[in-house]
Amino acid sequence: MAKYLNISLFCGALLGLAACANNSDGGKEQLTETPLAGDSNDILTGTMTVIVDETVADLLEQQVDVFRSSYINSTVKVVADAERPAINRLLKGEGSIAVLKRELTAAEAKGFTQRSIKPRVFAVGYDAVIFVTNAQSSDSTISYAKVGKLMNGSAKGEQNLVFDDINSSSLRLLKEVTGVEKVSAGQVTAVGSDIEVINTVQSKPNTIGVLTLNQYLARRDSLGGLNKIRILSVSKEDNGVAFRPSQSTLGDDTYPLKQEFFVLNYQPNMGLGIGFSAFLTGDRGQRVVLKYGLLPFTMPGRELIIREEANF
Known part of the structure; x- marks a missing residue:
């Protein structure tokens, strides 16, 4: 944690200095540089592509909107994909900034290492893998053993598990916590998107959908019939204490399927990735995470009320 805090303080100082230098009237930052093609040579101007784990894509879109409202000469394109394809995009050079739920392995990062590019890794916040089922189901909890x-x-x-993508970070985490190496095609299916997971659960009472808290929060107000959905509490052991996902249970580490997510900066220079990463980990970016309903890596400066339940 100390590593992430030190990086955040360093980037926050850079962001603050650049904002002061470009904000002589005390209002919105009026930057004079025009956007560049490719990565910017300035921490607050230019263009860049951010490759995002699709399970936190909606939150990142909101972060980009707030960032652009202040730094008007910056352009941030978000490319969302499942975890494995997203990492492949990063390795192929489709972008040099990624928001993922894990860091690259040594083998994955070999190409960057050979070019002497060291990543700047910033912890942004916490999401969670959650299970949703049809409201007609008698289940209210699920254990690691049953998931396995x-x-x-x-x-x-029994029921089938429904994922959005077989290459998702959610499936990876569940394989890790259950010890399952080979997934059964008979009881595990992927339906292509988080919306289809919700639709499938609503129409098929014998299915259990796997989403993230971010995905559920993104869809609950825009999709009809969410009263047909029940969110299951999760326990590590059969007949153990089960917990519902919320900011509170993420904050006290009682919800077991908590996922940290990071911004990984593989830019070889002090470009726009530094400014955007500093924004995500600074006070404004952390407030966006908190207001969204997830848990920020660091609490914003003033006292705020954390909801016990995320308005399920």
């Missing part, structure tokens, strides 16, 4: 049986196909005749 559904994933390896040994829970014959």
Whole structure:
């Protein structure tokens, strides 16, 4: 944690100095540089592509909107994809900034290492993998053991698990916590998007959908029939204490499927990625995370009320 805090303070200082230098009238930052093609050579101007794990894409879109409202000569394009394809995009050079739920392995980062590019890694906040089921289902909780049986196909005749993408960070986490290496095609399906996960659960009472808290919060107000959805509490052990996902249970580490997400900056220079990363980890960016309903990595400066439940 100390590493992330030190980086955040460093970037915050850079962002503050640049904002002061470009804000002589004390209002919105009026930057004089015009956007460049490719990565910017300035921390607050130019253009860049941010590759984003699609499970936090909606939050990042909101962050970009707030960032652009202040730094008007910056252009940030968000490219969302499942975790594995997103990492491949980063390795192929489709962008040099990524927001992911894990850092690259040594093998994945080999190409950057060979070019002497060291990543600047910034912790942004916490999301969570959640389970949703049809309201007609009698289930209110789910355990790691049951998830493991559904994933390896040994829970014959029971519900099926529905994911948005087989390459998602959610599936990776569930494989890690259950110890399942090979996923059963008979009881695990991928339907292409978080919207389709919700639609499937609403129409098929015997399915359990796997989403992230970010995805649920993004869809709950825009989709009809959400009263047909029930969010399950999760326990690590059979008959153990189960917890619902919320800012509160993420904050006290009682919800077991908590996911930290990071911004990884592989720009070889002090470009726009530094400014955007400083914004995400600074007071304004952290407030966006908090207001959205997720848990920021650091609490904003003034006292705010954290909801016990995320208005489910």
